[in-house]
Amino acid sequence: MFDIRAIRDNPDAFRAAWNRRKPGLGDIVDQIHAHDAALRKAVTDKQDAEKVRNENSKLIGRAKAEKNEEEAARLMALVAEAKDTIEAAGEQEAAARALLDDILMGLPNLPLADVPEGEDEESNVEQGRWGEPKRINNPKDHADLGEALKSDAGFPQMDFDSAVKMSGARFVALRGPLARMERALAAFMLDLQTGEHGYEEVSPPLLVKDQALIGTGQLPKFEEDLFTVTGIDAKTMNYLIDRYGADHAKILAEIEELESKHFLIPTAEVPLTNLVREQILDASRLPLRFTAHTPCFRSEAGSAGRDTKGMIRLHQFNKVELVSIVENEEAGLAELERMTGCAEEVLKRLDLPFRRMLLCTGDMGAGARKTYDLEVWLPSQNTYREISSCSYCGDFQARRMDARFRKEAGAKPEFVHTLNGSGLAVGRTLVAVIENYQNEDGSITVPEVLRPYMGGLETIA
Incomplete structure (x- = not known):
């Protein structure tokens, strides 16, 4: 993973370093910039809309107290519009963040200057x-x-x-x-x-x-090189039923934990x-x-x-x-x-x-x-x-x-x-x-x- 602020501030350094890893890989910096810009715009749009919602929500009560129904209706329309913007911007933020994280998680580390260049x-x-x-x-x-x-x-x-x-x-x-x-x-x-x-x-x-393999960098890029262990058998299911009886929430929680994928190191x-x-x-x-x-x-x-x-x-x-x-x-x-x-x-x-x-x-x-x-x-x-x-x-x-x-x-x-x-x-x-x-x-x-x-x-x- 990389510091997105460092990539914003020094794009040419990252581009050159990734090109040393593999010619042309540095072009990914342009995609990173695009997703980062989309993410920041979505965050700004959501924050601006939240400000509009909060400020006008306070004014609605005052307008109603003054029996100014026309002003209250206008303010309520602004709040409704802001809520729609918040929801849409939130979805855009999540999508842009997922795309950005997916790119950053899959990129290799930056080689030091004294590492010789070469393909193999x-x-x-x-x-x-x-x-x-x-x-x-x-x-x-x-x-x-x-x-x-x-x-x-x-x-x-x-x-x-x-x-x-x-x-x-x-x-x-x-x-x-x-x-x-x-x-x-x-x-x-x-x-x-x-x-x-x-x-x-x-x-x-x-x-x-x-998460442990994501932490050290084997995932998501090298999953095909790993052995996985997953699943739950009938014997384990019967054990959970005997242990928790009618407490379905605990049974489901145990099943979710057991069915989560594990990897042999x-x-x-x-x-x-x-x-x-x-x-x-x-x-x-x-x-x-x-x-x-x-x-x-x-x-x-x-x-x-x-x-x-x-x-x-x-x-x-x-x-x-x-x-x-x-x-x-x-x-x-x-x-x-x-x-x-x-x-x-x-x-x-x-x-x-x-x-x-x-x-x-x-x-x-x-x-x-x-x-x-x-x-x-x-x-x-x-x-x-x-x-x-x-x-x-x-x-x-x-x-x-x-x-x-x-x-x-x-x-x-x-x-x-x-x-x-x-x-x-x-x-x-x-x-x-x-x-x-x-x-x-x-x-x-x-x-x-x-x-x-x-x-x-x-x-x-």
């Missing part, structure tokens, strides 16, 4: 590398390695077939030591971020309402950022730093045909998320460097080679003003693949959530600035460990930092 990942700029890619003769893909490893019961430790039978494509069931390694990775990441980097661990809801960014929703924070409490390990759910509607094999792109995956709430842009940019460093530290301690990329305007998420991607080395693909994305969002999400802070007692509240990042995607980290720590016999060496979490196990064979 080809224009991203490498910022630096850490570690040397390991030289592995004929490296195997993580899926082949995982399926070849057997659990104690003789099943593949990376079991795609069983998962597909119960859930369909883009799901996996991890078994035995690989399941334990996934858990170990998450525990290691959380311990690092909470114990050394000052993040507060949170166990958030996995189901959220649409695409990332813990959504509930973690919404922890400050509709609040005015004291500046002394900032920055706030949250982390959570959760399942994440994405329909991957826009990625048909990509990474269909293995664990790179699943409908359900685990991730350790990082979220920060800060005061302003200066603090936000400093926090972006800090957050990205916190994510990089996970890869360093796992001794996984990676590079940092500054994303271009066309490859950056809609809510971001600046984004770094961390890409880990995958031997089987002979390239780096994304494993973390850390973004500074400015006050874009805060305006949608009405999340503010007060610098001092009595000061006017200001919108906070938000950041989010992966610290890391657990499944992709497991993929990277399997591929980078593979041995010629198909076994996987357990990274030293994970061994305490795996009962001292050194090799998955």
Whole structure:
């Protein structure tokens, strides 16, 4: 969401910024101006009509007291006309506001000046590398390695077939030591971020309402990428009848609540950022730093045909998320460097080679003003693949959530600035460990930092 007054005062700046996102997108400023003008005219017309109604309503009583029926009739006609104008202007105001909000809610954030221009990942700029890619003769893909490893019961430790039978494509069931390694990775990441980097661990809801997703920017634009949960069954209906009896109002209220659409979270960014929703924070409490390990759910509607094999792109995956709430842009940019460093530290301690990329305007998420991607080395693909994305969002999400802070007692509240990042995607980290720590016999060496979490196990064979 954006400050409409800022767009009125600096239309060329917004036009240029949106054109950097996508050529021609800046033309939307003209539509914004048109709907804003219609909205302001409707508001003015309604206020003027209300003034006429109020002033003449008082005079009607006086005219009647003076037995001036002709004047009373004239005043009553003016009041009736004003009421018609108020109603019509109110409808025009609501329509213009809905059109304006619909446009503003669907627009992406404004990229910062140092974000490179470009349409896709080809224009991203490498910022630096850490570690040397390991030289592995004929490296195997993580899926082949995982399926070849057997659990104690003789099943593949990376079991795609069983998962597909119960859930369909883009799901996996991890078994035995690989399941334990996934858990170990998450525990290691959380311990690092909470114990050394000052993040507060949170166990958030996995189901959220649409307002939470509107707040962080996933709605209304990206609904097709989300999984929804809705409906009420006969068993629940019978329970409500037994509980409330003839109190139909309470039954209907419960039904309305239960039938409202809920969404499975695409990332813990959504509930973690919404922890400050509709609040005015004291500046002394900032920055706030949250982390959570959760399942994440994405329909991957826009990625048909990509990474269909293995664990790179699943409908359900685990991730350790990082979220920060800060005061302003200066603090936000400093926090972006800090957050990205916190994510990089996970890869360093796992001794996984990676590079940092500054994303271009066309490859950056809609809510971001600046984004770094961390890409880990995958031997089987002979390239780096994304494993973390850390973004500074400015006050874009805060305006949608009405999340503010007060610098001092009595000061006017200001919108906070938000950041989010992966610290890391657990499944992709497991993929990277399997591929980078593979041995010629198909076994996987357990990274030293994970061994305490795996009962001292050194090799998955």
